[in-house]
Amino acid sequence: MLDPYILQQLAIGLSLGMIYALMAIGFTLIFGVLNVVNFAHGEVYTIGAFAGLMAISAFGPPLLVVLFIALAAGALAGFGLERLAFRPFRRFSDEASLKSRAMREATLMSSLAMSIIAREAMEMIFGSQFQTVDLAYLINKPIHIGPITIVNGDLIILGVTLVMLGGLQWLLKKSPIGLSIRAVSNNALGAKYCGINTDRTIIITFVIGSAMGALAGILVGLYYGAIFPSMGFTPGIKAFVAMVMGGLSSVPGAVISAIILGLSESLSTSFMPSVWSDMVAYAFLLLTLIFFPQGLFGARRERV
Amino acid sequence: MKLTRRTALLLAAATALTPVAAFAQDSVKLGYQLPLTGNTAQYGQDFKDAAEIALTKFNASGALPVPVEIIYEDSRSDAKEGVTIARKFVDDKEIVGVLGDFTSTVSMAAAQVYKKAGMVQLSQTASHPDFAKISKWQFRNITTQDQEGAVNAQWMMDKGIKKVAVIAEQTDWGQSVAKGFVEPFEAAGGEVVYTEFFNRGLADFRSIITKLEDQAPDAVYTGFFYEDGAQFLKQMAQLDAAIPVYSTSAAYNDQLIELAGDAAEGLLLTATFLPTRMDANVQEFVTEWDKTHDHAPGQFPAQAYDAVNIMLAAVVKAYPDLTRDSLRDAVAATTDFPGVTGNTTFDENGEPLKELTKASVVGGMFVEVE
Numbered sequence: 001m002l003d004p005y006i007l008q009q010l011a012i013g014l015s016l017g018m019i020y021a022l023m024a025i026g027f028t029l030i031f032g033v034l035n036v037v038n039f040a041h042g043e044v045y046t047i048g049a050f051a052g053l054m055a056i057s058a059f060g061p062p063l064l065v066v067l068f069i070a071l072a073a074g075a076l077a078g079f080g081l082e083r084l085a086f087r088p089f090r091r092f093s094d095e096a097s098l099k100s101r102a103m104r105e106a107t108l109m110s111s112l113a114m115s116i117i118a119r120e121a122m123e124m125i126f127g128s129q130f131q132t133v134d135l136a137y138l139i140n141k142p143i144h145i146g147p148i149t150i151v152n153g154d155l156i157i158l159g160v161t162l163v164m165l166g167g168l169q170w171l172l173k174k175s176p177i178g179l180s181i182r183a184v185s186n187n188a189l190g191a192k193y194c195g196i197n198t199d200r201t202i203i204i205t206f207v208i209g210s211a212m213g214a215l216a217g218i219l220v221g222l223y224y225g226a227i228f229p230s231m232g233f234t235p236g237i238k239a240f241v242a243m244v245m246g247g248l249s250s251v252p253g254a255v256i257s258a259i260i261l262g263l264s265e266s267l268s269t270s271f272m273p274s275v276w277s278d279m280v281a282y283a284f285l286l287l288t289l290i291f292f293p294q295g296l297f298g299a300r301r302e303r304v
Numbered sequence: 305m306k307l308t309r310r311t312a313l314l315l316a317a318a319t320a321l322t323p324v325a326a327f328a329q330d331s332v333k334l335g336y337q338l339p340l341t342g343n344t345a346q347y348g349q350d351f352k353d354a355a356e357i358a359l360t361k362f363n364a365s366g367a368l369p370v371p372v373e374i375i376y377e378d379s380r381s382d383a384k385e386g387v388t389i390a391r392k393f394v395d396d397k398e399i400v401g402v403l404g405d406f407t408s409t410v411s412m413a414a415a416q417v418y419k420k421a422g423m424v425q426l427s428q429t430a431s432h433p434d435f436a437k438i439s440k441w442q443f444r445n446i447t448t449q450d451q452e453g454a455v456n457a458q459w460m461m462d463k464g465i466k467k468v469a470v471i472a473e474q475t476d477w478g479q480s481v482a483k484g485f486v487e488p489f490e491a492a493g494g495e496v497v498y499t500e501f502f503n504r505g506l507a508d509f510r511s512i513i514t515k516l517e518d519q520a521p522d523a524v525y526t527g528f529f530y531e532d533g534a535q536f537l538k539q540m541a542q543l544d545a546a547i548p549v550y551s552t553s554a555a556y557n558d559q560l561i562e563l564a565g566d567a568a569e570g571l572l573l574t575a576t577f578l579p580t581r582m583d584a585n586v587q588e589f590v591t592e593w594d595k596t597h598d599h600a601p602g603q604f605p606a607q608a609y610d611a612v613n614i615m616l617a618a619v620v621k622a623y624p625d626l627t628r629d630s631l632r633d634a635v636a637a638t639t640d641f642p643g644v645t646g647n648t649t650f651d652e653n654g655e656p657l658k659e660l661t662k663a664s665v666v667g668g669m670f671v672e673v674e
Contacts, residue, residue, distance in 0.1 A: 005514065005515075005518050008514045008543075009511060009514055012508075012510045012511055012514065013511075016508060128343075129531065129559075130531050130534070130559075130563055132559075132562050132563065133563075135565040135566075138538075140538065140542050142542050142543070142544060144544075149542070149543050149544060151542055224507055224508070224535065224538075225534070225535075225538055225563065226507060226531075226535060234505075234507065265511070266510075266511045269511035269512060269515060270511075270515060273500065273501060274500055274501070274502050274503075274506070274511065274512050275474045275501055275502060275503050277511070278503065
């Protein structure tokens with residue numbers, strides 16, 4: 001098993017997995033609170049990448065500043081998205097509307113609409129081609145470890161994922177905001193009756209989740225040097241699959257599933273044509289839904 | 305007569321056009337169908353600009369006693385629109401020949417009309433293998449992958465490369481890249497150790513590159529456009545895969561170098577046009593082009609420039625007995641036409657036999673390899 005070929009493929013799979021995990025964290029957090037998929041998450045990811053790119057071409061700040069600009073852009077995008085696509089469907093506060101699945105699931109469509117508008121707008125402004133990125137900002141400098149090669153971006157992405165995961169766990173478990181997020185995610189109506197400001201909690205969740213999505217966007221954009229308006233689509237699908245595999249509302253479950261997904265994809269290239277490697281994700285999705293409808297790690301866990 | 309706005313406009317147009325029409329009574333008319341709006345408009349606009357450069361030069365040269373006119377129609381890269389335009393051109397008895405369209409799909413749809421009516425159609429870019437085979441009326445001014453593959457195979461053979469991996473995108477075009485190379489290469493005694501197709505827009509090539517390195521080929525032959533090309537080359541550099549990469553004219557784009565930076569250094573490819581080539585006609589075209597554009601012309605406008613010139617040369621040859629039939633025969637008889645994309649001769653199917661230029665990326669620029 002210590003064949004350098006396998007080791008290299010494992011390293012690539014791990015880095016792919018971390019990239020999917022990066023996106024899956026914010027995605028899962030928002031799902032956990034609202035119980036609906038936010039289809040515009042992929043566009044928030046793209047907005048983060050474009051915000052970072054514009055900062056780079058405007059005044060060439062250090063990488064850390066670029067990341068914070070992307071975070072801020074993501075937070076703003078998350079706030080706007082909640083306002084435009086989700087808030088209007090919560091304007092009735094009677095019990096029937098609050099319990100209505102139809103009201104909640106209408107946001108599937110409104111978030112999809114927002115995502116289409118955002119993507120088309122970016123295509124009109126920037127064109128659909130790859131944007132030129134200052135090559136000095138790319139985080140793809142090779143690092144050799146024995147027989148395998150990784151890049152500095154892998155370490156940065158690993159670090160950011162761990163910080164996000166740790167920070168989020170701390171936030172959810174130890175802070176008052178986290179407490180209200182957990183309460184809303186568990187039972188929004190109950191939380192409301194207990195005096196928790198559910199609207200504010202939902203906005204905060206969107207801001208945090210979208211900031212994380214935007215950070216993922218700029219990091220992956222600089223990792224591959226590929227920033228373009230439809231860049232959020234494929235990672236969005238992978239993050240969705242990871243979320244379903246992880247049990248829909250568990251952030252750590254989604255991260256572990258994302259890594260499993262990345263490893264499987266990179267190893268699959270060894271056994272079958274690369275055009276089929278996208279099928280791996282869909283196969284996992286199907287198998288999970290058939291055999292583990294509660295996710296790979298079971299359902300007896302706290303939400304979020 | 306009630307003077308509506310439309311009649312007023314018509315009258316105005318008629319007055320404005322009368323002197324021109326009187327002057328151009330004996331002008332030769334050609335049609336050009338190309339996308340001027342829609343999402344391939346940037347290509348069509350370039351074709352039109354290149355065609356105008358060629359036409360202005362031709363009319364100024366006095367090679368014909370009458371001027372030549374080109375009528376442009378916007379096909380929006382839509383096959384239905386292409387057919388409508390073709391009918392319009394065919395019905396206009398003054399039009400003797402047609403250029404275009406841009407994509408193979410639209411060109412082939414329109415070709416059915418031209419085939420039936422008997423009008424010569426010369427496309428600058430339709431590269432589908434079946435296009436030129438539709439009838440004796442279809443010609444194209446772009447090389448097919450069979451030609452590029454054969455030149456690349458010979459190029460590698462000359463360098464003593466025997467083991468090659470082939471990577472191409474999973475499309476009809478990508479398949480034709482692989483097939484066009486593998487057949488002549490194996491016939492010449494080479495060995496293809498690994499073939500892989502990828503989905504266009506694949507973000508991560510590293511698994512493929514690792515697998516490719518494992519097969520230890522002497523070179524990689526690739527079929528990709530510049531965006532995928534830039535990703536592939538960057539990740540090759542990232543993984544320190546020191547294997548020479550050969551590619552086709554589809555990767556020939558300055559954007560490739562801009563996106564891949566140093567990783568593009570040493571890329572080898574075949575192309576039909578290099579704006580840096582010092583030949584007089586190339587420099588003449590590039591100078592004219594630069595007057596109205598802030599970037600050097602790519603391969604596509606150069607193809608259009610040559611297509612128009614080939615058509616004009618055929619008009620001169622057929623004149624004064626200029627009919628749709630005589631023009632077709634004159635186009636078919638084109639031999640060694642000295643264009644900016646190399647010398648062109650049409651074979652019996654209307655395929656151009658061109659000499660391809662070999663180029664390489666050196667110091668952040670495409671330069672010709674002697």
